[in-house]
Amino acid sequence: MGSHERFRFKTLDELRRRVEELGLDLEFDEDLAPLRHRVKVGSYETPNALAVHPMEGCDGERDGRPGELTIRRYERFARGGAGLLWFEATAIEHAGRANPRQLTLTRQTLPHLREMLEHSLQLARQANGPGFRPLTVLQLTFSGRYSKPDGKPAPVIAHHDGVLDKAMGIPEDYPLISDDELDALQDRWVEAAALAQEAGFDAVDVKSCHRYLPSELLAAHTRPGKYGGAFENRTRLHYAIVERIHDEVPGLMVTMRLNAYDGHPYPWGWGVDERDPLVPDLTEPIRFVRGLRERGMQMVNITAGNPYFTPHINRPYDVPVLGGRVPDEHPLLGVARIIDVARQIKRAVPEMVVVASGYSWLRQFLGNAAAATIRRGDADLVGLGRGAFAYPDFARDLVNDGALAPKKCCITCSRCTQIMRDGGQTGCVVFDRQVYGPIYQAGRDKRT
Numbered sequence: 397m398g399s400h401e402r403f404r405f406k407t408l409d410e411l412r413r414r415v416e417e418l419g420l421d422l423e424f425d426e427d428l429a430p431l432r433h434r435v436k437v438g439s440y441e442t443p444n445a446l447a448v449h450p451m452e453g454c455d456g457e458r459d460g461r462p463g464e465l466t467i468r469r470y471e472r473f474a475r476g477g478a479g480l481l482w483f484e485a486t487a488i489e490h491a492g493r494a495n496p497r498q499l500t501l502t503r504q505t506l507p508h509l510r511e512m513l514e515h516s517l518q519l520a521r522q523a524n525g526p527g528f529r530p531l532t533v534l535q536l537t538f539s540g541r542y543s544k545p546d547g548k549p550a551p552v553i554a555h556h557d558g559v560l561d562k563a564m565g566i567p568e569d570y571p572l573i574s575d576d577e578l579d580a581l582q583d584r585w586v587e588a589a590a591l592a593q594e595a596g597f598d599a600v601d602v603k604s605c606h607r608y609l610p611s612e613l614l615a616a617h618t619r620p621g622k623y624g625g626a627f628e629n630r631t632r633l634h635y636a637i638v639e640r641i642h643d644e645v646p647g648l649m650v651t652m653r654l655n656a657y658d659g660h661p662y663p664w665g666w667g668v669d670e671r672d673p674l675v676p677d678l679t680e681p682i683r684f685v686r687g688l689r690e691r692g693m694q695m696v697n698i699t700a701g702n703p704y705f706t707p708h709i710n711r712p713y714d715v716p717v718l719g720g721r722v723p724d725e726h727p728l729l730g731v732a733r734i735i736d737v738a739r740q741i742k743r744a745v746p747e748m749v750v751v752a753s754g755y756s757w758l759r760q761f762l763g764n765a766a767a768a769t770i771r772r773g774d775a776d777l778v779g780l781g782r783g784a785f786a787y788p789d790f791a792r793d794l795v796n797d798g799a800l801a802p803k804k805c806c807i808t809c810s811r812c813t814q815i816m817r818d819g820g821q822t823g824c825v826v827f828d829r830q831v832y833g834p835i836y837q838a839g840r841d842k843r844t
């Protein structure tokens with residue numbers, strides 16, 4: 397429905413008209429007061445309802461410590477005034493890194509992460525007032541199919557996939573990660589959670605999205621053994637990790653960034669209609685989130701899609717990465733879909749705090765959509781990914797001025813992703829040009 401169109405809306409009314417023409421359930425409020433809501437998450441309370449999503453810059457040191465640009469990114473995010481800072485994908489061990497510069501949490505890197513966190517919180521106070529304390533979550537990851545710890549693909553797969561195996565050149569007899577290895581990964585996750593607590597983070601995220609290992613496992617319908625087939629098996633690892641962190645790392649909050657919808661064909665996809673992967677079927681994701689709540693989880697961050705394979709589902713855009721596809725759907729449809737997925741989860745499990753994703757395409761009107769989302773009870777917080785790279789002060793401007801400056805908003809040009817694909821350290825090429833313009837160019841020169 398509705399072919400692709402670039403963002404060219406000058407007024408909210410123009411945007412509302414297009415939403416109406418497309419028949420989408422997407423509302424925009426003029427009153428942005430809901431963005432100032434303080435949100436209770438367990439024993440914490442966020443200073444507002446805006447979040448910075450995890451956004452990795454591929455700029456850690458070889459040993460997994462934050463690098464100069466990593467520290468700079470969190471300085472900017474922290475000053476920006478969001479009530480929730482969700483720190484980026486941080487590997488629980490070297491083999492699970494998605495790139496050689498992905499952060500890794502070990503006993504050796506812990507002091508550096510602690511220093512970065514403390515420094516960020518100090519800057520958040522300086523910029524936003526002495527009582528300002530954002531909630532902090534560290535995303536813990538094992539990249540699985542997309543592991544590339546030494547720069548070359550080193551996939552660790554939970555199940556064969558009729559689409560992705562072919563696309564990635566993974567042969568039919570490529571071994572699956574064994575049940576014993578998955579058991580051992582539970583230990584790594586719990587150890588990393590303990591280190592994250594020592595570093596001072598309020599919470600960890602058992603990253604289960606974007607088709608990295610735990611996300612792929614949720615769709616392991618065809619896998620034999622105790623981690624495959626039935627729902628109980630496909631969710632076994634996640635539930636065990638959550639329960640064990642609660643037992644073994646008391647006082648640390650456990651959260652999850654969750655793909656509630658893969659947009660990938662059954663039986664290899666999760667959260668999809670068995671006949672049509674373009675149609676979400678959230679029966680299992682809702683059951684899963686209920687189970688997480690029963691196990692004491694207070695907050696989930698809902699996302700969707702596969703950034704390598706269906707990036708338009710994960711983050712609707714104007715321009716794809718080079719050689720990428722302009723999807724045959726209107727980006728507003730993508731925005732409405734991802735917002736609806738979070739809404740369905742929130743409506744089904746209202747006691748769970750839900751963070752919603754996928755708003756950056758809406759540019760200067762994203763605050764209006766976020767306010768409507770929160771007012772309607774469709775999510776509790778709204779986060780930005782690319783929008784935070786481009787405009788790290790977005791939260792302060794929305795909360796204090798009630799508006800975003802149109803000329804500072806992310807234009808969804810995919811150049812931040814392009815840098816990643818080219819193997820560089822990433823950020824916003826358009827609005828942080830002095831730093832990332834040359835990196836972008838160097839990556840392009842190397843590839844062409």
Ligand SMILES: Cc1cc2nc3c(=O)[nH]c(=O)nc-3n(C[C@H](O)[C@H](O)[C@H](O)COP(=O)(O)O)c2cc1C
Pocket residue numbers: 449450451452453484485535605653699710711712753754755756757779780781782783812813816822
């Ligand atoms: C360069 C880049 C890095 C990202 N890093 C992460 C990450 O570390 N963890 C994660 O869960 N999502 C990551 N994402 C996804 C974003 O958090 C977010 O879900 C996505 O960009 C859609 O939100 P947006 O429309 O506000 O950009 C990344 C996206 C981009 C473009």
